[in-house]
Amino acid sequence: MPTVPLPDDLRAALADQLRSTAPSSASAQVERLIESYRGTTPTAVPVLRDAADVAAYAAYRMPATYAAVRTALDAFRLQAGDWAPHTHLDLGGGTGAATWAVADAWEDAGHRSTVLDWSQAALTLGAALAEAAHTPAVRDAAWTRQPLGAAARLPQADLVTVSYVLGELTAADRESLVTAAAQAAGGAVVVVEPGTPQGFARVLDARDRLIAAGLHVLAPCPHDAGCPVTGDDWCHFAARVQRTALHRQVKGASLPYEDEKFSYVAAARFPAEPAVARVVRHPQIRKGLVLLDLCERPPGLARTTVSKRQGTTYRAARDTDWGDPWPPDLPPAEGASA
Template sequence: MNDPVSPADTLRRSLAGLLDGLPPRQAAAAVERLIANYRGATPTHAPILRDRADVAAYAAYRMPATFEAVHSALEEFAEAAPEWVPASHTDVGGGTGAATWAVSATWPGERSVTVLDWAEPALALGREIAAANPALHDVRWQRSRIGAALSLESTDLVTISYVLNELAEKDRTTLVDTAASAAQAVVIVEPGTPDGYARVIEARDRLIAAGFHVAAPCPHSAACPITPGADWCHFSARVSRSSLHRQVKGGSLPYEDEKFAYVAAARFPVTPAPSRIVRKPQIRKGQVLLDLCETDPALTRTTVTKRHGDLYKAARDADWGDAWPPADH
């Protein structure tokens, strides 16, 4: 019997077919132009993705990274709330639907899903790609301006991924408050930059003020122990690189690492990690150095040596972003 194909593999196959008939040089040029636009100050009333060629190029380039980042965040959320499965999901600013794929990979099965975005070409292509995923056959793809005027119907889960960076501060705060009032759980993902982290912390504070409990990545719902401006909290997800990735970015590695910051919070009780590994573990002879965010809250460095037996083996296998110690220790 063949193993079922994962949503991630299905998504990669679907994206690979998007660029058929589009010359590679043209696709790469479209991606480079779109990246430049996204890094600029683009008002929400002017969609950057103008037509199908734009959307196809950008989806093929960005969807795998968005999927992996959001999936990583959702997996950690699911660890903190193992009995909970969302029966409904609203993806705000979801574009071609990467977060909906990530939700289906985290909690298999069908659910009520709505994707909201201002760019009609992105929604149309998202619907086309979703046809390959049985869990996404009944998604509602709805054109909606993402900002202060947005209203959301009651839903179990709201995801907001790589959206806050496109909004003015007033629109950001109103959007987070709107999500908090509509949802039982909210997961927000931003680029893993100091600015992205600052937006996540701002959203985290508003969610806590609205009565939410932080499920991940933080082991607590107290103030973040990082001194503002001195450092930032972010994580990394491994992404398989397509030929388009290699053409745009150069190099020949078959993968790249997507850096992201996130917060996952819920109105219901959650069990966050005892502590979280917040830097890449440093493996040295006979010891592993782990930088941890603790429940206290505090940032600490702990050294795990061979004298710790099985815990030392677990430390050697631990990844940046993992809960610590592992659940079976």
Template sequence: MSTVHLPGDLRAALTEQLHATAPGHASAQVQRLIESYRGTTPTAAPVLRDAADVTAYAAYRMPATYAAVRSALAAFRARAGDWTPGTHLDLGGGTGAATWAVGDAWPEGAHRSTVLDWSQAALTLGRALARRAAGPAVRDAEWTRAPLGAAPALPAADLVTVSYVLGELTPGGRTSLVEAAAGAARGAVLIAEPGTPDGYARIIEARERLIAAGLTVLAPCPHDRQCPVTGGDWCHFAARVQRTSLHRQVKGGSLPYEDEKFSYVAAARPEAVTEAAPEVLLEAAAAPATSRVVRHPQIRKGLVLLDLCTRDDGLTRTTVAKRHGPAYRAARDADWGDAW
């Protein structure tokens, strides 16, 4: 499991915002939001009722959402070669976790981000947090109120992110948003959802629509064929994010970290990522991995057991022994979610 460190400027901005709101009051709001977040019905608009709710939401969810999106972006970047977005559209971005993650993934700051959300309170807080960002891509982001449940007319962008949004929409709204995101994306789309069976089901549905729209899956899947995960299983990954003392206080937790489980799909237009790196063969730099580790590796004496999703054979388990030399050393270093 990868450990994701919250950027110092984001950590400072959240801490300052929480100090401005009595942490005890935020804790009470967080408890209500936890109950709503764990529910199974679309609730986003009524849950975030006011500025206090949004501040509590940022304390409760923003670090974990950032960690999930940042981990997914790292997997995508590893398969996309030298491709770099010039523009970024964050759909349902709220307080901006995905926008901060994209800013960290491409720290050169050459891209321009636009956040669309239906909650004005979330956008207001997101803009306030972004003003404290060190990088211009986050600091200069545009924050625009827009409904997302019906098929919206979206501005075109090189990269479109949709993080932890689909579960807040009706089935028809999800279909409209994913199709609109695919239509707006000149280069790539990344969609992330909670790492639950329901979240995975939404990702699989979105994956099918992205493929139908002409995009190629680059991560986490090693192919565009039907997902081999069936039955009661579901594909998900995890990211560990460090908590601040104030974050622990607001959430009522004692551990110095939390583990966020998430499902995701990242897909790109082949012509876009190929044109970005013409000197590199598509097979080498802009294609999905041959296989991906889909469970925690099991390390035994002289052996490593890897559960893989593979391009040719679906779900398999491979055993890497010490006698395999470099492959064994690589397997010992492999982590859940890594390409193999």
């Protein structure tokens, strides 16, 4: 699984802003954040309540949130072609992980980002981190405090991201926020949640609302029909996170990486085709064989076996990762006519 590198300027900004944060003093906040982001109890107040919470979040969660959103954006871009946003709205953006991810995905687009969140402490740290950004889209972003529930009034934007925030909201506020996001999006909406059964359920509900609002799914699903994942299973993917030194200290970890599991949906208003199928489990490599578990069109789950006899396709299957589209774009075979 490829590691998603944290931008050098974000890594340096985190180290600079949080150098006074003692890992031992952040442990209580980190434990509460783990419960909030994985267990996720809906609330009428921000999960990030004060500067200590925000510092713990930035050290513990911001690299993982960045990696998950960046990976989801890559999958979306593969299907979106040359489309690029001129404006970006980061809903519940907190310290701006998704804003950094969008800036990296479309670094030449020259877009402008607006971060909306209900935690002033998160926005304050996010703006401070952004001052060190090399990219104008991050450095010049607007940081605005605003409620995220039914009272939210959203500006229009080409791209709207909603990452790791729906679990903080009550059911009614979740519905209102996703509906408002769809209305605000002139081009696309990307929703990312933790890769848990609860996070997947929230993404699935958001998917239904985006489709009802007239958008069509580009990733990860290869269709707009009902999800074929049923029972105790749930659809999720993984991004390998490059840990910072502070991240390792706060978590008491030694490995230079961790795998962040996430669920997502990316839907668009503009014409574009989703992948024919998507790999929804780790590929299983056997001697002379690759087994791929796919979600495919028409809607359904299937396993395909690619053998060594299939040459170029087999080599592509060996390089295929969990979450990739299938089949890949392959060069014509040697000797084939154009």
